[in-house]
Amino acid sequence: MVADPTGPQAGALPNHAGNNGWKQRHELSAADQRTGQKLAAQIRPRLEALRAAGDFAPASTQRALLDLGIKADAIEVTAMRPPTGQETPPTGAVYAVHFANVGCVIGDVRPERVMVEITGSAAEFGCLEPFSH
Structure with a gap:
């Protein structure tokens, strides 16, 4: 049996890019990339210190970022999300710091790692x- 090329799934793959266009991120200029790298270099040691202390609370992550002099409205911190099909989230915090109107330093703090991107x-x-x- 041959699949019907006009059926409901016919346009799913061609529309994938359009359906996911809302996820498109700004391209960073070389200057913005350098700004992000400087910020990331300040963030990583603070979050590594939290990890070493076993402190994975979102409030602690928020406080560490604020202590760097980052404005509160540029910071977003949440608890980790539970994996699909599970109710309990893993230990850790997810964070984002918005900079230069186009860039983000994002990542997480969890027992096994600190991610900075x-x-x-x-x-x-x-x-x-x-x-x-």
Whole structure:
């Protein structure tokens, strides 16, 4: 049996890019990338200190970022999300710091690691992609 090329799934793959366009992030200029790298270099040691102390509370992550002199409205911190099919989230915090109107330092603090990533922000949601199933 041959699949119907006009059926409901016919346009799913060609529309993938359009359906996910809201996730597109700004390209960072070389100057913005350098700004992000400097910020990340300040953030990582503070979060590594939290990890070493066994402190994975979102409030502690928020406080560590504020202590760096980052403005509160540029910071977003949340608890880790539970994996699909589970109710209990893993230990840790997810964070984002918005900089230069186009960039983000994003990552997480958890028992096994500290992640620090520099990326562009998205027009639709800023730094942290909203959770969806």
